[in-house]
Amino acid sequence: MNTELMETIKLTGAVGGFPEFLPAQQRAADEIISIIKTQYESYGYTPLETATVEKIETLLAKGIAAKEVYGLRRLNAEDGEGDKELALRFDLTVPLARYVVQNQNELVFPFRRYQIQPVFRGERPQKGRYRQFHQADIDILGQETLPLSADAEVIACATQTLAAILPKGEEFILRINNRKLLQGLVAWAGSADIPAAIKTIDNAEKVGWPKTIEGLIQTAIAAPKAEDLAALLQASNLENLTKLGLSGEAEEGLTELQTVLSLAKTLLPPALHGNLKADLTIARGLDYYTGTVVETVVASAKELGSVCSGGRYENLTASLGKKAIPGVGLSIGLSRLLAWLLTQEPWASMPATPATVLVTCQDENLMAYYAKVAQTLRQAGIKTELHPGGQALGTQIKNGVKRGLTFAIMANDDDAKANRVQLKNLATATQSEQALETLPTALL
Secondary structure: OOHHHHHHHHHHOOOOOOOOOOHHHHHHHHHHHHHHHHHHHHOOOEEOOOOOEEEHHHHOOOOOOHHHOOEOOOOOOOOOOOOOOEEEOOOOHHHHHHHHHHHOOOOOOOEEEEEEEEEEOOOOOEOOEOOEEEEEEEEEEOEOEOOOHHHHHHHHHHHHHHHHHOOOOOOEEEEEEEHHHHHHHHHHHOOOOHHHHHHHHHOHHHHOHHHHHHHHHOOOOOHHHHHHHHHHHHHOOHHHHHOOOOOHHHHHHHHHHHHHHHHHHHOOOHHHHHHEEEOOOOOOOOOOOOOEEEEEEEHHHHHHOOOEEEEEEOOOHHHHOOOOOOEEEEEEEHHHHHHHHOOOOOHHHOOOOOOOEEEOOOOHHHHHHHHHHHHHHHHOOOOEEEOOOOOOHHHHHHHHHHOOOOEEEEOOHHHHHOOEEEEEEOOOOOEEEEEHHHHHHHHO
16 A cells, blocks of 8 residues: 555544444454344345445335435536436335336245345434444235235244344343334324324334323324323233224234234244334334334343334335335344444454464475465365464464464474474464374364
8 A cells, every 4th residue: 555545544534434343343243244144044035135326216205314315426527417316225125125126027926035235324423323334134025915924924033133143141122013003093092193193102212201292292182192192002011902992903903913923923932932022112213114013122232222123014116106015024233233242242252363273484485385384274174374474473473362363383494394383372372293294183
């Protein structure tokens, strides 16, 4: 890297809200992503990547705030030219809907896909919240109809995935609601502005319930009824709701919520049943959710907010001018979760290198022999670094310890002539002489 470029980088620094990792953190993040992929694929989801850029009209079709969307424009574009109609994707669900509409004649339904890619939002950068961040999505899409068993499946899959990547024994809860039920309860309470009332409920955790009740009253709900509604939502007791004699949308939503919870538990081992909880305060802000909605909180990291969210959308593709293709999906906010997860074990102790063995360079004239040693180990399936030289032996070993290597191999001229090496365990500082032909066995 030339000196001028290095000085420029020092002056400008990194751009806030666009996270980067040190080597050990990147390795831990990659391992976490690998586990997520394994869990998703165990349920039959297939990988998918969509374009980073979408048409603005596609991204805004379902009420996404324009101020949070990054437009795309060439740096030196003249007025009246460029790509004003294009923007960076806001999430992975809207691009999925566009993809399915375009490829529905080639896809087989129900269509299961997972997608792990970055998205972009005009967020104020802070801990756990970024302007570029990765999401790890799963979705099932059907044609014309999609049974509630799909809702239960994505919930079960996400539950097992979180259990696999969180520290052992970490408590987390998937808080599950149904938009039909919530809308029906708001109507039961007498609101004249159901969308405003739901938005008020969605902000309850931020502002507290006294202010939430005040907000509900502003939507034309009588004060006693607003208090009753708030109590019902906070209690989230589904059995008590059945005693209210709900009808219409509220009754339908209650039945769906009970069904989804029951089915999801049948897909999970009993040890994970307690991770699912009905929570009538969950609304989800995006307009395209029509049934099941989910948010997830990690007990030791509540400050992160929801780390896995989503729900059912019946009409998302209809907003693109096509027939409705119902779907349901959940998204793990990977970057948000990683901000905390990488400080926890076992991820915090991830070595900075995938190699376990360092072949040191004690004499640059013996580099051909060191290369032979390294290749012997690699052919045996042992991940091995070959030091290029230029550092003192002690420095090579010291740096190897810092990066988490387990063994160091040394050889002088006599060792090379005898086809042997000196093997040092960097954890115990013990050392032994090994013949090259038996070295892989000593390390396995």
